[in-house]
Amino acid sequence: MSGPINAAAMSDGDLASHLAQVAGQILIDVRSSGLFSAKALGKAGDQTANQFLVHALREVRGDDGLLSEEEKDNPARLDQSRVWIVDPVDGTREYGEERADWAVHVGLAIDGEPVLGAVALPGLDGGTVLRSDRPIPVPPAPDTLRMVVSRTRPAKEAVEVAERLGAELVPMGSAGAKAMAIILGQADIYLHSGGQYEWDSMAPAAVALAHGLHASRIDGSPLVYNQADVYLPDLLVCRKEHAEQVLALIGEVAQAA
Structure with missing residues (x-):
């Protein structure tokens, strides 16, 4: 088993990517347990991934604001420059139906601007995390959009x-x-x-x-x-x-x- 990582020393980009990837794996594990119906699976996955993301961000970026779909809003975030905005399961229905087109969102807004983000697509083969700090080439558009x-x-x-x-x-x-x-x-x-x-x-x-x-x-x-x-x-x-x-x-x- 690997030892603890120094998450507090991570760059924001590395942290966002790591959180999105781990939350995605948690969601895959919850789904793979076979314990939940499709409807119950969505709720279980949302709440489990949310707890991980919220606790992790409060642990390693406790001075920043936080907004999550699955967490009671804290108006104190409005007075903060740096605010993490997360969606533990974007596409809860697709996650519950065991489709691939769902995602985990971990983003950082600074003074209201979408400065940094990581989007995990755990349902794709091998899982994929796309990051704002490590862009990849975007393929050209085809003749028919x-x-x-x-x-x-x-x-x-x-x-x-x-x-x-x-x-x-x-x-x-x-x-x-x-x-x-x-x-x-x-x-x-x-x-x-x-x-x-x-x-x-x-x-x-x-x-x-x-x-x-x-x-x-x-x-x-x-x-x-x-x-x-x-x-x-x-x-x-x-x-x-x-x-x-x-x-x-x-x-x-x-x-x-």
Whole structure:
């Protein structure tokens, strides 16, 4: 058994990646136990991974603020410059159904900006962690663009924009999995307007921006985090060369509605 690591001396990037990877392995172990139904599995996984992430961050970054989907909000974070924003299981339904399109988000916002993030995709073969501090080459876009949308409730705006672009719709689960699909060359545009919270997009946005992608609200305004109201309902992630056209089409669809 390996000895303890000096987590307090880790860089923020190494810490975020380590936490996301370990939380992902915890979730795989919970699922592999065979003790839970699909519905109960989601709750068990969420709570177990959340306890690990929250306790770990309080242990090694106790002076920073913290916001987690599965933890009671502490308003003291609003007065802090550095705030960790985590989603222990993004795509709880997909996790419970033993699909691969779920993720673990560990992100750090500094003065409201998505500065650093790690997104673990434990359901992929061997597990994958994409990091803002270690970007990888993003494959070029194909001739026919691909837009990832919710597999259960694709947003009307996204479907209409895809039609105007001639883009193929790719149904997928978690927000993190959708955003990372662009980096992995599985998709080209992620347009969401159906409602999200800060933990759904913070780490994916940080990773996407670090990989040279465009990430914004669907009106083109910046994504701002660590707000009193954590509802952040819409998101656009795409290659920079597609952003202007997609934002224009979003405006056209809104005007036609």
